[in-house]
Amino acid sequence: MPDFRSDTVTQPTPAMRAAMQAAPLGDDVFGDDPSVNALQEHAAQLLGFEAALFAPSGTQTNLIALMGHCQRGDEAIVGQSWHTYRWEAGGMAVLGSIQPQPVETQPDGTLRLADIAAAIKPDDPHFARTRLVVLENTTGGQVLPTPYIAEVAQLARSRGLALHLDGARLFNAATANAEANGTDVYDEARAICQHFDTVSLCLSKGLGAPVGSLLLGRTDFIRQAKRTRKILGGAMRQCGLLAAAGQHVLQHHVRRLADDHALLRQLAAGLAEAGRSHPVLQGRLAVASAHTNILFTDVHADVASAFTAWLAQHGVRVTSSLYGGQTRLRWVAHLDVGPEDVARTLECVRRFGAA
CATH class of the missing domain: 3.90.1150.10 (Aspartate Aminotransferase, domain 1)
Structure with missing residues (x-):
């Protein structure tokens, strides 16, 4: 039966199941699961980051990123329709004590630069401290233009803010850019990622793995992120079975x-x-x-x-x-x-x- 509800409903392919069955395992909480380590190292190198962290879901990797960039009482600028604001159960406020500052999402999926700038709070004890700007790509299937992302990044840097990408379907955006520009999809993915301090990448949406998401960033950020993952209950033990599926889709399911x-x-x-x-x-x-x-x-x-x-x-x-x-x-x-x-x-x- 045709199931168009979501790209989360996919089943592992026979080749993916074989990779999972053959995966060497260890205890990832101790950092000695070779399949998890291989996935994290491969993904970081693939997308131009120093390090990566494997977690159960994109909701969790987004929340880990938000809690790494913002402290209690800080503020993150998000889109009204972003998953980080609307579809992740208010986690940034409930668990991170982070104030979301939503900005209206435009019909093309962007946030107006003027709206982002207007939402940044002055350094005044009356206000939450603005620390972070969040983008989402794709958003509702729409691709944010890479020049636009560069403009948002320049604005964030000029105001001393970090920039996080909810890139659950990052490779769908990169695929569209590659088709439009006649370029390679992996190159386009790196071109998007270069503007962000952190990126969350879902392995179980378009790519088709059964479970899992990656958070990518600097080594020191990911070190703290691992602690936050533990706090949130996301530390898994012999999860190399799942990591092997993630490794498989990064290698074999991107171009498809x-x-x-x-x-x-x-x-x-x-x-x-x-x-x-x-x-x-x-x-x-x-x-x-x-x-x-x-x-x-x-x-x-x-x-x-x-x-x-x-x-x-x-x-x-x-x-x-x-x-x-x-x-x-x-x-x-x-x-x-x-x-x-x-x-x-x-x-x-x-x-x-x-x-």
């Missing part, structure tokens, strides 16, 4: 992300055609956005319930939410979605409402 992007474009084109010419969906189904491996479509209220029920009845799984009086469907292409799934889904859409 272009396939996900191509499939998403096919899906978007088919759904857009349905919105133009389908007897029932014409004028009622709109492709709101299609970027990298994530697509949003808006379905008019008078047909949304029947349409989503039809998809579910025929085994097409998507997530939905109310948006501006309509139902917004989120479609995500990933490792376990193939051309036949897109074809089957578009055929299901074409048959919707047929007598």
Whole structure:
């Protein structure tokens, strides 16, 4: 059944399972799991950092980074729609005693430089101390332009602030840049990362590992991050099984992300055609956005319930939410979605409402 709910639903490939089974193990809390150490060293070198730390989730690596950059009562500037602000259960405030300063996210996924600058507090005891600016790339599937990232970095440096990237889908952004520029995806990933003090990279989203995320930064920062991971309950023992999967996807699943992007474009084109010419969906189904491996479509209220029920009845799984009086469907292409799934889904859409 086509499952477009998220790129977190993927299953390990046979080659990934074999790598996990063959992984040498140790106790990572003592620092002697060779598979974890190999993953951390490889990722740091790959993306241009001094060190890396393996943790259970991107939520945790983001929180570890925030707690490393900010102390109790400090402030982090974030986007209104960022995961670090909206989708991670308020962890920075609840566990880090960090005040989030949200800034409106623009339609292209950026934060306006003027808005970031206006949110930075003066050095005054009445205010929380602004310490950090957080970006997210991709955000809702959208890619932040690398020149824009450089401008944000210059602003942060000029004001003495650190810069963290929630790069859960960093390699999707790098893939899009590589396709646009005719360059190598790994080079594009390093070009993005060079502007940040720390980066969180999810291994279990687009890349397809079963579990895990990496935090990358300076050696001294990662040393403290390991202590914070312990405080948060994220220290694992023989987790080389999981690290081996992460190593496998960094080596073998990065270049295939272009396939996900191509499939998403096919899906978007088919759904857009349905919105133009389908007897029932014409004028009622709109492709709101299609970027990298994530697509949003808006379905008019008078047909949304029947349409989503039809998809579910025929085994097409998507997530939905109310948006501006309509139902917004989120479609995500990933490792376990193939051309036949897109074809089957578009055929299901074409048959919707047929007598």
